[in-house]
Amino acid sequence: MVVKIKGCYVLKPSTPTLQGTLALSEWDQVGTITHVPTIYFYKPDQTFAAQPDTIANILKDSLSRALVPFYPLAGRLRWIGGGRLELHCNDMGVPFIEAESDSKLDDFGDFSPSPEYDYLIPTVDYTIPIHELPILLVQLTRFKCGGLSLSLTISHAVVDGQSALHFISEWARLAKGEPIGVMPFLDRKAFQDRTLPAGSTLGLDHSELDHPPLLLGQSDNIEERKxxxxxxxxxxxxxxxxxxxxxxxxxxxxxxxxxxxxxxxxxxxxxxxxxxxxxxxxxxxxxxxxxxxxxxxxxxxxxxxxxxxxxxxxxxxxxxxxxxxxxxxxxxxxxxxxxxxxxxxxxxxxxxxxxxxxxxxxxxxxxxxxxxxxxxxxxxxxxxxxxxxxxxxxxxxxxxxxxxxxxxxxxxxxxxxxxxxxxxxxxxxxxxxxxxxxxxxxxxxxxxxxxxxx
The missing domain is CATH 3.30.559.10 (Chloramphenicol acetyltransferase-like domain)
Structure with a gap:
C-alpha cells in the first residue's frame, strides 16, 4: 500500500485551558503505558466524498474544541523518578496527519488487522524522550474510492478504553454541532487519595502481579520473545x-x-x-x-x-x-x-x-x-x-x-x-x-x- 502524507498539523485547544501538573494514579502508571491504536473506516455519501477538505476541516475544528474540556490530551508526560510519571498540562497539542492512498476500501476485504494498517495509523517513536511524545495522535487517510479511515493512537498512561471512547464520542458530538453530553471528570484525586484504613490488616496478596509464570525449564522469557x-x-x-x-x-x-x-x-x-x-x-x-x-x-x-x-x-x-x-x-x-x-x-x-x-x-x-x-x-x-x-x-x-x-x-x-x-x-x-x-x-x-x- 502506498500512502502519501499530505500534511501534518499540531492542533491545540481552541481556547486557553488550565496549565500545570496533573498527578497520575497507580493504575495510570502500571501495565500498558504505551499508545493503543484504533481505526475507523467510513464510506461518506457523495456530497462529502466530493469535498474531502470539508471533512478534514470539520475534524480539525471540532478536535480543537474537544481539547478544551479534554485538555490533558494536549499535554505531555514526564518521568519523576522511580519509574513514575506525571502529566504536564501545557497545551503542546495533538498531531493531526492528513494522508492519501491509491487503495480502495474494497482492497481491505473483511478489514482484518494487517501490516498495511501501519501506514494508516500514526507511528509513535519511543526513542524520543517521553516529555516530547504526544499523548494523542490522529490520522485521516482518504482513499481513491472516496472512502476514508480515521485512526487514533492514545497513551494508555492517560486513559483506559472507557475514557478514550468517552473522548472520541464527545469529539464526534461536537463535529455534528451538538453539545458535550458528559463532561470529563479530571481530578484524579477522586481515585488517587483513596487509601486503606490506618492499621488495616487486610493482608491481600498481590504477588501474582509481580512474577508471571515462565515455561518450565526456563529462567527467563528471552527466547520466547524472539x-x-x-x-x-x-x-x-x-x-x-x-x-x-x-x-x-x-x-x-x-x-x-x-x-x-x-x-x-x-x-x-x-x-x-x-x-x-x-x-x-x-x-x-x-x-x-x-x-x-x-x-x-x-x-x-x-x-x-x-x-x-x-x-x-x-x-x-x-x-x-x-x-x-x-x-x-x-x-x-x-x-x-x-x-x-x-x-x-x-x-x-x-x-x-x-x-x-x-x-x-x-x-x-x-x-x-x-x-x-x-x-x-x-x-x-x-x-x-x-x-x-x-x-x-x-x-x-x-x-x-x-x-x-x-x-x-x-x-x-x-x-x-x-x-x-x-x-x-x-x-x-x-x-x-x-x-x-x-x-x-x-x-x-x-x-x-x-x-x-x-
Missing part, C-alpha cells in the same frame, strides 16, 4: 457462544444456589481461549499458566468513581492454573478460575492493590514501555495470555456527520498472547476474537477453537 507472531480475527456466532455457555455451566448448580451465578459470556469465552491456547502450545500437565483479566473498578469502588472519570480505572487481575487441569477438566473449570479472579475485585482489593504499587520503590518492571526492544518488563506471552473485553464498551456508531463507520477495530498488535474480544457490529450476539500468537501455534489454536465446541 519468536515470530501472527494475528487472526476469529468469529463465534451467537449459537456457538450460547453452546459454550451451556458447556461451561454444566455442573454449576447456580439455579439452586443463593450464592452461585451462571458464568458470564466473558468468563465462558475467555476460558475457552485459555484452554485452546494451552492445547495449541502443547504445555506439559505441570506447566503453570496465567491469564490476565482486565477489570473496570469504577462501579466496584465505594463510593463509585464520579461519572465521566477521565483516567485509568481498569487493571489486570490474574487467573492461574496448571495447564493439565485446564485441558483435562471441563470448560467450567477454566471459567471458574476466571470468575474467582474477577470476584475478588472489591473496594478493599482495589485499595490494597493500589497500596501494593504505591509501596514499590520502582514501577519500571511493571510497565510495558520497558519491554519494547529489550528483554525487560512484564510479559504475558507463552505460557500466559491476556484477554481484554470490549464486549460492553460503546465502540460502534461513531458519526462525525457523514454517517457511521463501516468498520471499527483495533490497530495492529504483535504481542504473543495479546487478545481482544469485540461484539459483532451487527448486534446479532456474535463475538470476534482478535488474537496474536506465535506463528507456530496459530493453526493448532484455530483447530481447537472451533472443534472443541461440541
Amino acid at each position: 519468536k515470530k507472531t501472527t494475528v487472526a480475527m476469529l468469529k463465534l456466532t451467537k449459537q456457538q457462544v450460547e453452546k459454550l455457555k451451556r458447556m461451561a455451566n454444566e455442573g454449576n448448580d447456580y439455579k439452586n444456589s443463593g450464592t452461585k451465578r451462571s458464568y458470564t459470556r466473558y468468563e465462558t469465552v475467555a476460558g475457552h481461549i485459555w484452554r485452546c491456547a494451552s492445547k495449541a502450545r502443547v504445555h506439559r500437565n505441570e506447566q503453570p499458566t496465567a491469564m490476565g483479566v482486565c477489570v473496570d473498578s469504577r462501579s466496584r469502588m465505594q463510593p463509585p468513581l464520579p461519572q465521566g472519570y477521565f483516567g485509568n480505572a481498569t487493571f489486570d487481575v490474574i487467573a492461574t492454573s496448571l495447564a493439565g487441569d485446564l485441558v483435562s477438566k471441563p470448560l467450567g473449570y477454566a471459567s471458574s478460575r476466571i470468575k474467582e479472579a474477577i470476584e475478588k475485585v472489591t473496594n478493599d482489593y482495589v485499595l490494597s492493590a493500589i497500596d501494593h504499587f504505591r509501596n514499590q520503590p520502582d514501577l519500571t518492571r511493571f510497565q510495558d514501555l520497558h519491554a519494547l526492544g529489550s528483554d525487560q518488563g512484564p510479559f504475558y506471552g507463552n505460557p500466559n495470555l491476556g484477554v481484554v473485553s470490549w464486549l460492553t464498551l460503546p465502540i460502534y456508531g461513531l458519526d462525525f456527520g457523514w454517517g457511521k463507520e463501516i468498520y471499527m477495530g483495533p490497530g495492529p498488535h504483535d504481542f504473543d498472547g495479546d487478545s481482544l474480544l469485540l461484539p459483532s457490529p451487527d448486534g446479532d450476539g456474535s463475538i470476534v476474537l482478535a488474537l496474536c500468537l506465535q506463528v507456530a501455534h496459530m493453526d493448532a489454536f484455530k483447530k481447537h477453537f472451533y472443534e472443541d465446541i461440541i
Whole structure:
C-alpha cells in the first residue's frame, strides 16, 4: 500500500485551558503505558466524498474544541523518578496527519488487522524522550474510492478504553454541532487519595502481579520473545457462544444456589481461549499458566468513581492454573478460575492493590514501555495470555456527520498472547476474537477453537 502524507498539523485547544501538573494514579502508571491504536473506516455519501477538505476541516475544528474540556490530551508526560510519571498540562497539542492512498476500501476485504494498517495509523517513536511524545495522535487517510479511515493512537498512561471512547464520542458530538453530553471528570484525586484504613490488616496478596509464570525449564522469557507472531480475527456466532455457555455451566448448580451465578459470556469465552491456547502450545500437565483479566473498578469502588472519570480505572487481575487441569477438566473449570479472579475485585482489593504499587520503590518492571526492544518488563506471552473485553464498551456508531463507520477495530498488535474480544457490529450476539500468537501455534489454536465446541 502506498500512502502519501499530505500534511501534518499540531492542533491545540481552541481556547486557553488550565496549565500545570496533573498527578497520575497507580493504575495510570502500571501495565500498558504505551499508545493503543484504533481505526475507523467510513464510506461518506457523495456530497462529502466530493469535498474531502470539508471533512478534514470539520475534524480539525471540532478536535480543537474537544481539547478544551479534554485538555490533558494536549499535554505531555514526564518521568519523576522511580519509574513514575506525571502529566504536564501545557497545551503542546495533538498531531493531526492528513494522508492519501491509491487503495480502495474494497482492497481491505473483511478489514482484518494487517501490516498495511501501519501506514494508516500514526507511528509513535519511543526513542524520543517521553516529555516530547504526544499523548494523542490522529490520522485521516482518504482513499481513491472516496472512502476514508480515521485512526487514533492514545497513551494508555492517560486513559483506559472507557475514557478514550468517552473522548472520541464527545469529539464526534461536537463535529455534528451538538453539545458535550458528559463532561470529563479530571481530578484524579477522586481515585488517587483513596487509601486503606490506618492499621488495616487486610493482608491481600498481590504477588501474582509481580512474577508471571515462565515455561518450565526456563529462567527467563528471552527466547520466547524472539519468536515470530501472527494475528487472526476469529468469529463465534451467537449459537456457538450460547453452546459454550451451556458447556461451561454444566455442573454449576447456580439455579439452586443463593450464592452461585451462571458464568458470564466473558468468563465462558475467555476460558475457552485459555484452554485452546494451552492445547495449541502443547504445555506439559505441570506447566503453570496465567491469564490476565482486565477489570473496570469504577462501579466496584465505594463510593463509585464520579461519572465521566477521565483516567485509568481498569487493571489486570490474574487467573492461574496448571495447564493439565485446564485441558483435562471441563470448560467450567477454566471459567471458574476466571470468575474467582474477577470476584475478588472489591473496594478493599482495589485499595490494597493500589497500596501494593504505591509501596514499590520502582514501577519500571511493571510497565510495558520497558519491554519494547529489550528483554525487560512484564510479559504475558507463552505460557500466559491476556484477554481484554470490549464486549460492553460503546465502540460502534461513531458519526462525525457523514454517517457511521463501516468498520471499527483495533490497530495492529504483535504481542504473543495479546487478545481482544469485540461484539459483532451487527448486534446479532456474535463475538470476534482478535488474537496474536506465535506463528507456530496459530493453526493448532484455530483447530481447537472451533472443534472443541461440541
